[in-house]
Amino acid sequence: MVSSIDRELKWTNKAETEDNDDQVKLLVSAWDNLLLNNEDFLKKLEMNKSDVPNAPHLENCELISRVRERLDTRIANQTFPTWISGGDEENYPLTRIVQSEIWTHQHPLDCKNETVKFLVADWETLSIYGSGAQITAMTGLLAIAINENRVLVANYYNRADHDGCKGSSRGSWSCYFLPETSEACRKHAFAVARKREAWESGIVTGKQNYSSKVIWGGPIPKLWGKPWNYMKPTTDINGSLISRHRKMDRRWWRAQAVRYLMRFQTEYTCGLMNAARNTAFGKEAAEIVISAGDWRKDKKKKIRTEIEEQVWSNHKPWIPRPILSVHVRMGDKACEMRVAALEEYMRLADRIKDRFPELNKIWLSTEMKEVVDKSKDYGQWRFYYTEVVRQVGNKSMAEYEASLGRETSTNYPLVNFLMASEADFFVGALGSTWCFLIDGMRNTGGKVMSGYLSVNKDRFW
Template identity: 60%
Template sequence: MEAMNQKSLERVVSQRALQMGSSFPCQICVVGFLCGVCLATLFLAALTSFGSFDFNGISFSMGASSASSPWNSSSDAINMVKSTDCKLKLKETERWFNSQRSTMETDNERVSLLHLVWGALLTESVHEEREFLLKFGLNRSSVPNAPHLENCKLSAYINMRLDTRAENESFPPWTNRKGLLDMYPASTAKEQLGSPRHRPISEGVYPPWITGSDEENYPLTRKVQRDIWVHQHPPNCWDPNVRFLVADWERLPGFGIGAQIAGMCGLLAIAINEKRVLVTNYYNRADHDGCKGSSRSSWSCYFLPETSQECRDRAFELMDNKEALEKGIITTKDNYSSKQIWAGRAPRVWGDPWSYLQPTTEINGTLIAYHRKMDRRWWRAQAVRYLMRFLTEYTCGLLNVARHAAFGKEAAKMVLTGLPREWPNVEVANNSRSDIEDFVWSSHRPWIPRPMLSMHVRMGDKACEMKVVEFEKYMLLADRIRKHFPHLNSIWLSTEMQEVVDKSKLYPHWNFYYTNVTRQVGNMTMAIYEASLGRETSTNYPLVNFLMATDSDFFIGALGSTWCFLIDGMRNTGGKVMSGYLSVNKDRFW
C-alpha cells in the first residue's frame, strides 16, 4: 500500500514538474540561465587568452600563470601584440568620435550661416544685402534658393494682374492655366488665335484664388467668388446706374480684428442685396508706419482692395455730393442698423447652398449636420474669402519673416544635404533658372513642415462670451488626429496667453511653432493687451497666424470665437473641407 502511495506521489510530482517545465516563464528562466553560462565562459576565455585589455587609457591585466589554464599556451609576444591592437582600435574609435563631433559642429555652423544669409536677403535694402554677403565672403550666386520663402514682388505682380481687367477684355486673364503659364509665349498659330488659354470667364473659367475640387470647398464657392468679383468691378464705374455703399471699418473700443471682418462681411451682404458696390474706407489697424503711402489706414495695405481704383474714386467723389446722398445713389454705414449689419439676411442670389453643407465639423465627438445659423456660416466664409483673396507684397513679407523664424533652420538643413560639403567655399552648381521654374513651379506655395496642425487657443477675457477650455483638452484632440495620421508631429500654435506657450513644453513628442511676440501673463482684456503691443504688432502677428491656420492641413479651435469662425470659413473655401474641424465648443448663437 505504501509502495502504491509512493508511486502515485511520484507521478503527481513528475506531472507537476512537467507542467512547470513547459510553462513560458520557466522556459525563459532556463534559456536565460544557459545564455548567462555561455557569456560568462566566453568572457573568461577572452580575458585569459588576451592577458590584458585597455579601456580609454586604463589598462586591466589578468594575473593567471600559463600553468593554471590551457588557454595561456601563447607566448608573451603574442599577448603584447593583441594588447597593442586593442589599444589602437580604441584610439581609432576615439578619433572617429572626435571626427563625427567636428563634422556635426561644422554642419551646425553651415546651417546657421545659411539661415543668417537667407534672413539678410529678406531685407528690402540692396545695399544691406550686399554688405552682409561681403562680410561673409559670399556672392549672390553661391546662395541656394530658400524653399520656405516667397518671391513677394513676383507674387504681388501676379496678384495684381489677376485682379485687373486685361486690355480690351471684360475680365482679368483668368484662364485654365495656373500662375504665369498664361504668359508663356504661344507656340502655334492655333494657340495664338483661339485657344482655351484665352477663353472668357463666361465659358466656365473661374477665379484663380480658389484651390481644391468643388467637393473640397463649400457649395458653389467658385461661382460665388466669380459673381462677387463681377459685382464689385462694374465695367464703367461712372455709369449713373452704379450705386455705392461706403463704409469705414468698425473701430469701437473692444472690437477685435475678427469682429471688424465679420461686420464688413455683413456690409458686403447688404451691398449685394441692394445691388451696390461696397467701398471700404478708413481701417484703423492699418494706420501705422508699416503701411506706406496710399495704403496707410486702408485694407489695401494687407490685401488687394475690394473694388477697383476707378470705383473708389467715383464713390469718394459722390460722398461730397449732397444730391447723391439724398437720392440714395450712395449710402454709408449709418444708413443701416446694427441688426442689419451683424445679423442681416445672407444673399439669396445663389439659392440656399448652405442647406447641403457637408457635416465635417465635430464638437464633443459628434459631427454637426445642422444648426440655426448655417446661412451665416456659409456667407461669412464666402465674404472673408473674397476680401482676403489676394495678399499684398507687405503681407507676403510678413509671412516670409514668420516662416523664416519658425522653419528657417529646418529648411537650411534640408537644402544643405544637396550641396557640396565645401559650401560656402564653392559656387552652387546650376543655379540658373529654367522655364519650368519660372512658369510652372513659380505657382507652388512656400515650403512648411507638413502635415501641419494649426491650433488657436483662445482664453483670457473671452470667458465672458464663450466656454473657455484649458490647453490640455486641445492637446487631447491633437492626439486624436495623430492616431489617424501618425506622421503628424508639427503644430502651429496661435494664442495670446504665455501660459499656453509654457505648457506646450510639456509635450516633447510634438514640434510647436509660434510667432515671437510678447504674450499675456495673467488676465487682462484684449484691448489692453493689444495696446501694450502697439498697433502695428497687434495687427500683423494675428493676421500671420490667421493665414498660417488657413494653409495648415488640420485645425483645432473654438467655434465660439469669431476668429476661429472666420478661419474655418477661409479653410472651407480654400480646399480644406475634408480636413475636418475639431472644435472645443460651439458657436454661442447656434
C-alpha cells in the same frame, strides 16, 4: 520689403536645439539678410544674391505681387477665381462660382455708369472690436452691398494706420490684401460721396444707413439659392459631427466673404509671411537644401527661365507637413463662451494623431502666456509660435493690444491667421470669432475634408 516689426517679432519652435551645423546657420542667416535687403552681410562673405540658393519656404514678393495684381485685373478671357484651391467637392458648395461672381459684382465694367451705386464704409474702429469682429462686420456690409446691388468700398482701416503701411496704403485694408474693388471704382465712389445729392438720392449709402442688427446679422445674399442646405458635416464637437444649427446660411456666407476679402496678399503681407516662415521653418528648409550638396561651393550662374517666372512661381511656399493649427482663446472671452485649458485642445490633437500618426507639428496661436508655457509639457509635439509678449491674467483684449502697439497687434495676428489657414488639420474653439473665421478659410481653401475639432460650440448651435 520687410518692416521693422519683423525684427521685433521672433518666431521659434519648442523643439529647437543647439545646432552645430555652421552651413545650416549660415544659409538661414543668408536668407534672413536677403529678406532684410542687407547686402553687406553677403559682401562680407564675398557672395552675391545669385549665389544664395532658392529658399523653398519663401516667396519672391515683388514678383508674386505683380502676378496677383495682374490676376486681379479685368482682362479678356480671364478665368476666375485663381485664389481657390481644390475642386468643388473640397470646398463649401458653389465656392468657385460665388467667388467669381463676387469679384465681378465688385469690379463693374464702368464704375462711372450712372446705374452703379455704392456703399462706402469705414471698418469698425471702437477698441472693443478685435480683428475678428472687424472682419465679421465687413462681411455683413458686403452682404448688404450685394443684396442692394451696390459696390462695397471699404474706407478707413484703423489697424493699418501705422508706419509699416506706406503711402496710400496707410489706414487701408490694401496694405495687407488687394482691395475689395478696383482703384478706379474707389476714386469714383469717393468723388461721388462728396456730393450731398448722391446721398439724398441713394446713389451712395454708408454704415449710418443701416442698423447694427442688419450689419451684424442681416439677410445674406440669396443669389445662389441655399447651398448651406447641402454642406458636408465636417465639424466635431464632443465626438459627434454637427450637421445643422440655426445659422448655417451665415456660416456659409461669412466663409465666402472672408475668402474674397483675403483673396490676394500684398507685397507687404508677403514680406511678413516670409519673415515668419524663415524664422519658424528656416532651419528645416536649409537642411533640405544642404542635403542636395554644398551650396557655397556650387556657384553656378543662375538664369531665371520662363517656366520659373510663369509656372513655378505660382507654387505655394514649403512648410513642414502635416501640421495642425491650434488656436487657444481664453482671457476676456470667458464672458462670451466657455473657455478651455490647453489640455482640452491637446486631447483633440491626440485624437487626430491617433488617426494620422505621422502628425507631430503644431502651429500654436494664442494670446495667453500660460498656454505657451504649458505647451512645453507636450514633448511628443513640435510647436511653432510667435515670440510676442502675451497676456498674463484676464485683462481685456483691447488693453492687451494697446500694450503691443498698433503695428505689432495687427501684423502678428494676421500672420498667425494666414499660417493657421494653411494647416492640414484644425483644432480650436468655434465660440471664438477668430476660430470661426479660420474655419471659413478652411472651408473655402480646399480643406473641407480636413475637418475641425472644437472644444466648444459657437453661439448659434
